[in-house]
Amino acid sequence: MLTGSQALGVLAAAGIPVRDGRTPDGAGQRLQIGVALDREQRCFRLLGTRCGDDGVPADDLCAVTIDPALGPRSFLTGRMIRRLGLRGAAAAQAGEILRRLYEFAQASDACGIEAVLVTDGGAMAVAGASLELDPSGAFRQHELAAAGAFDVPGTATERALARAGAVGIEIDPAGRVAGVISGAGLMMATLDLLVATGVHARLVVDLGGTVLRGTSGLAPVFAAIAETGCPVILVNAFLQTARCDALAASIVEVTRGAPAGMRLIVRLRGREAERAQEILAEAGIPLIPDLDAAIAATAEAACAVAA
Amino acid sequence: MSILIDRTSRVIVQGVTGAIGRSIASRMMEAGTAIVSGVTPGKGGETMGPLPIFDCCHDAVERTGANASFMAVPPGAVLDACFEAIDAGIRTIVIYCEGVPVVDAVRITRFARDRGATVIGPNAAGCISPGQANLSDLADANIDHGRVGIVSKSGTLTYEVADGLRRHGLGVSTLVCLGGDPVIGTGHADILRLFEADPDTDIVVLLGEIGGRSELAAADVLRTMTKPSVAFIAGRYAPPGRRMGHAGAIATSPAEDWSNKTRSLAAAGAVVVEQLTEVAAAVASMQSRIQPNHA
Numbered sequence: 001m002l003t004g005s006q007a008l009g010v011l012a013a014a015g016i017p018v019r020d021g022r023t024p025d026g027a028g029q030r031l032q033i034g035v036a037l038d039r040e041q042r043c044f045r046l047l048g049t050r051c052g053d054d055g056v057p058a059d060d061l062c063a064v065t066i067d068p069a070l071g072p073r074s075f076l077t078g079r080m081i082r083r084l085g086l087r088g089a090a091a092a093q094a095g096e097i098l099r100r101l102y103e104f105a106q107a108s109d110a111c112g113i114e115a116v117l118v119t120d121g122g123a124m125a126v127a128g129a130s131l132e133l134d135p136s137g138a139f140r141q142h143e144l145a146a147a148g149a150f151d152v153p154g155t156a157t158e159r160a161l162a163r164a165g166a167v168g169i170e171i172d173p174a175g176r177v178a179g180v181i182s183g184a185g186l187m188m189a190t191l192d193l194l195v196a197t198g199v200h201a202r203l204v205v206d207l208g209g210t211v212l213r214g215t216s217g218l219a220p221v222f223a224a225i226a227e228t229g230c231p232v233i234l235v236n237a238f239l240q241t242a243r244c245d246a247l248a249a250s251i252v253e254v255t256r257g258a259p260a261g262m263r264l265i266v267r268l269r270g271r272e273a274e275r276a277q278e279i280l281a282e283a284g285i286p287l288i289p290d291l292d293a294a295i296a297a298t299a300e301a302a303c304a305v306a307a
Numbered sequence: 308m309s310i311l312i313d314r315t316s317r318v319i320v321q322g323v324t325g326a327i328g329r330s331i332a333s334r335m336m337e338a339g340t341a342i343v344s345g346v347t348p349g350k351g352g353e354t355m356g357p358l359p360i361f362d363c364c365h366d367a368v369e370r371t372g373a374n375a376s377f378m379a380v381p382p383g384a385v386l387d388a389c390f391e392a393i394d395a396g397i398r399t400i401v402i403y404c405e406g407v408p409v410v411d412a413v414r415i416t417r418f419a420r421d422r423g424a425t426v427i428g429p430n431a432a433g434c435i436s437p438g439q440a441n442l443s444d445l446a447d448a449n450i451d452h453g454r455v456g457i458v459s460k461s462g463t464l465t466y467e468v469a470d471g472l473r474r475h476g477l478g479v480s481t482l483v484c485l486g487g488d489p490v491i492g493t494g495h496a497d498i499l500r501l502f503e504a505d506p507d508t509d510i511v512v513l514l515g516e517i518g519g520r521s522e523l524a525a526a527d528v529l530r531t532m533t534k535p536s537v538a539f540i541a542g543r544y545a546p547p548g549r550r551m552g553h554a555g556a557i558a559t560s561p562a563e564d565w566s567n568k569t570r571s572l573a574a575a576g577a578v579v580v581e582q583l584t585e586v587a588a589a590v591a592s593m594q595s596r597i598q599p600n601h602a
Contacts, residue, residue, distance in 0.1 A: 037413075037489065040521070042417065111410075136554065185460065185552075188517070188552070189583040192544050209405075
């Protein structure tokens with residue numbers, strides 16, 4: 001998310017008129033406008049409303065859906081501007097700013113823009129803005145990425161896990177269980193099972209692509225978890241593309257120097273799961289194929305370390 | 308019969324020379340899916356085992372009659388690869404990779420709609436009709452043919468449910484993983500309509516998650532369906548405002564949270580279970596609604 005002068009600077013560089021200060025000159029207008037993603041309609045919408053002197057919206061929100069094949073044609077932006085009560089040169093300028101904001105969103109992988117539009121010397125200008133950028137676009141937005149515009153806020157552990165290529169969600173700092181899971185859906189479902197069993201989870205992790213990278217992928221994930229001092233780790237994966245035996249070998253490797261008191265519960269199913277069981281057994285780690293049984297074992301371990 | 312793909316599907320893998328594409332294509336060949344070629348720009352004329360590789364989808368369609376594509380290209384290449392596939396006449400496309408920019412997904416879904424193509428994904432595990440065709444990363448050996456239709460955003464949740472159904476002696480007609488991104492080409496509701504019309508599907512399993520409104524649109528369709536359904540929504544205990552792994556798994560309004568989605572699905576007639584591990588048993592309890600298999 002970019003806000004304040006940083007956001008205004010980015011918009012100015014894209015050729016959008018901006019000015020500092022949110023107060024319109026003279027008896028000028030103040031509008032809130034924006035570009036927003038509509039997930040369900042699979043398109044973007046232009047939004048706008050008039051504001052009072054206190055900056056509070058004075059009217060209902062106007063919204064215009066933009067067909068991706070058409071883009072923000074003047075008949076679309078013009079309809080919205082008229083509904084916002086602008087006429088004449090101000091209307092034309094505001095319409096042009098809306099069009100440029102939409103084009104900026106498309107070119108810069110912004111999935112949400114909010115802007116305050118005011119009159120400036122008789123002309124319309126953006127006087128405040130926030131830009132929500134799509135992290136998936138970071139690979140092609142080099143300047144914005146370098147400015148940290150795609151950085152996702154999070155705790156130190158979450159950032160360490162993100163650097164490792166995984167997604168970590170801290171749940172409860174007092175929790176005693178870390179869930180290391182392959183897949184976002186299974187991560188959510190595993191958290192639901194843990195909580196329903198009375199387990200206080202410290203954090204959950206979706207391994208993402210790290211599950212395909214062997215020990216080098218898993219090591220930084222476990223290192224980040226180790227930093228939290230979490231005493232119980234549940235690994236839960238049902239693998240179809242990656243192999244359970246490879247993941248088992250990595251688990252053995254990365255937990256070799258783990259603290260003596262750490263409890264590790266491993267539940268693996270899918271491709272090469274039988275071989276995974278052998279690998280884990282050689283290292284003295286039991287494999288629990290059944291998910292409910294693995295959750296119960298995790299709850300038991302959490303109780304044991306709490307005692 | 309099945310939905311989206313069947314014995315007549317002629318599959319290509321775009322990005323077949325990459326690690327993922329190669330792995331998926333090999334598995335499809337081993338499992339007997341009618342994979343007819345791979346596509347990688349600049350590699351036309353090469354082969355991967357018995358599989359010819361073409362430079363572009365138009366060549367693949369012209370030479371092999373391809374009509375379905377599993378797309379295993381990097382995020383930055385997805386937009387052009389998808390436009391190309393749709394323009395070449397391919398009508399069912401799975402976008403496998405994660406991290407496709409939302410603005411690209413918007414353009415892809417618009418073009419697909421114009422041309423009458425079905426896009427599954429981005430960030431989708433794909434779809435499989437066991438015994439007929441496999442346009443997914445799921446291993447054929449792990450799923451039995453049967454009469455339960457599954458539609459899910461998540462791939463890993465479907466692995467669990469298909470496995471659970473197998474333990475109850477039940478199989479799958481078609482399994483569709485829609486993808487976890489904020490903008491996806493096909494929603495739960497689209498697939499439910501297809502299952503309702505499919506004579507080989509008797510019961511439907513809907514797997515959803517917090518965030519977005521696909522499950523709410525599905526509830527509207529469920530109200531009109533004659534076939535029974537079981538639903539599970541993941542993310543009940545997700546911390547508010549957090550994005551839970553999938554880019555689209557974030558509840559930005561109360562309507563998109565677990566409570567409202569489960570309430571809406573239950574009101575629409577679905578049997579809603581609270582835990583993933585309860586799905587298969589709930590389906591098994593409806594076995595009287597399942598006709599004997601005639602694969």
